Amino acid sequence: MDYSIAGTLGEEGHLLHQRVYYEDTDFSGLVYHARYLHFLERGRTDYLRCLGVEQRALLTADAEGLVFVVHRMEIDFRLPARMDDILTIRTVTEKAGGAKMVLQQQILCDERLLISAKVIIAVINAAGRPRRLPDALANRFLA
Numbered sequence: 001m002d003y004s005i006a007g008t009l010g011e012e013g014h015l016l017h018q019r020v021y022y023e024d025t026d027f028s029g030l031v032y033h034a035r036y037l038h039f040l041e042r043g044r045t046d047y048l049r050c051l052g053v054e055q056r057a058l059l060t061a062d063a064e065g066l067v068f069v070v071h072r073m074e075i076d077f078r079l080p081a082r083m084d085d086i087l088t089i090r091t092v093t094e095k096a097g098g099a100k101m102v103l104q105q106q107i108l109c110d111e112r113l114l115i116s117a118k119v120i121i122a123v124i125n126a127a128g129r130p131r132r133l134p135d136a137l138a139n140r141f142l143a
Helices: 035-050 055-059 135-142
Strands: 008-010 013-019 067-077 086-097 100-109 112-124
Touching (some): 013 035, 035 067, 035 086, 035 100, 035 112, 055 067
Antiparallel strands (some): 008 013, 013 086, 067 112, 086 100, 100 112
């Protein structure tokens, strides 16, 4: 398998492939529930990267600065992942505008749905206050 390190953008959204390592599992050999947050975060981060959005640059792009922070997450744990599984983290934008974005994420293994998550992202300025997502940036997420 030949995967880009940052994943790929396509009709299905952003896809990132990650292997499950020993450090991701608990005593039972299954992925520890909190580790799924790491996989989801990697999916979101590389989704931004593939869209050409550099988070560090957003902080200093204008006088106000722009930062994305997770405001809320709803996660459904359906099936467990195990050591050496190759996971696919799928990320799709449902909404982008105003001072928030809503992303839908899934973690799959061999096309079996393991995890589904709805992630609400708050858009804030460098001082931590809500700010509007610029239209040009919102359009990147909705393209």
